[in-house]
Amino acid sequence: MRKQHPLFHGSLSVLLLVFLFAGCGSMSKSAIKGDLEGVKKHLQKGENINQYDRWGWTPLMWAVYYNYFNVVKFMLENGADPNARTQSSYGSIGKDSTPLMIASYYGWGGMVRILLKHWADKSLVNSQEETALTIAEKYNFTEVIELLEKSPRYKSPSERGNMDSDNTFNQFIILNDGSRIVGKIISQTRTTVTIQTKYTTMTIEKDRISEMKYK
Structure with missing residues (x-):
């Protein structure tokens, strides 16, 4: 069963991690480390939570890949796209895979559950003709x-209507x-908006x- 990643096993693990970091943006680096506070700081600076890295x-995707549940939960609640596609393969994860496919590959039920809660589309297909x-x-x-199998079909934002509404936080950007x-x-201000x-x-x-x- 795939519960661990080979990246962190063996004598080459440190070199592989350095190589991986070299191509990642600031928020991706925090996600890879499971650094929730780092992710928050980058978001507060205005970094794009859906920015693709090298x-x-x-x-x-990185937070799901390394099974950092709290980081994933925070990202989903702050605009991360659960249906973004990988633009290239990495390890055993094929091109055009979604975060839901990544979680399914490693059998992480909790991760799959929260992605589905935030409208991850289970019907999407990757370049290897696989679904989650x-x-x-x-x-x-x-x-x-x-x-x-038990989750409802994906609904677009217009189909959902007010299903995601919150009485206190009732505005969106x-x-x-x-x-x-x-x-x-x-x-x-003239050039910025601050949202809580x-x-x-x-x-x-x-x-x-x-x-x-x-x-």
């Missing part, structure tokens, strides 16, 4: 198989890259924002 992966379910079936991860940040706008989410407060430059509105 390896063609987003910070969320066929990956779980391949390695007989029964918990993951059951979660995927849509960034130019399509990601969404839900919270309460607490201040604005459930877990942090961040200031975003207005030229990165495509839309702001109430739910």
Whole structure:
């Protein structure tokens, strides 16, 4: 069963980690280390939570890959895209894989559950013609198989309507890259907007924002 990563085993582990870090952006590096406070700081500085790094992966993908549940939870609650695709393969994870496929490959039920809760699309197919379910079936991860089979079909944001609504944090910002940040706008200047989410407060430059509105 795939529960550990070969990167951290053997005499080459340190060299491999240095090589990996060389191609990663700041937030991805924090995600790889499981550094939640580091992720928060980068987000507060206005870094794009869905930015692809040199390896063609987003910070969320790395956090899922290394099974950092709290980091993944925070990212999903602050605009990380659960349906982003890997732009290249890494290890045994193929190109066009989603975070849900990565979690399914390692049989991490808790990770699969929270991704599905945040509308990860289980029907997506990677470059190897695999879905999250066929990956779980391949390695007989029964918990993951059951979660995927019982989960409802993916619904687009327009189909969901107010299903994700929150009475306190009832505003959201849509960034130019399509990601969404839900919270309460607490201040604005000519060039920036400061929004408070459930877990942090961040200031975003207005030229990165495509839309702001109430739910």
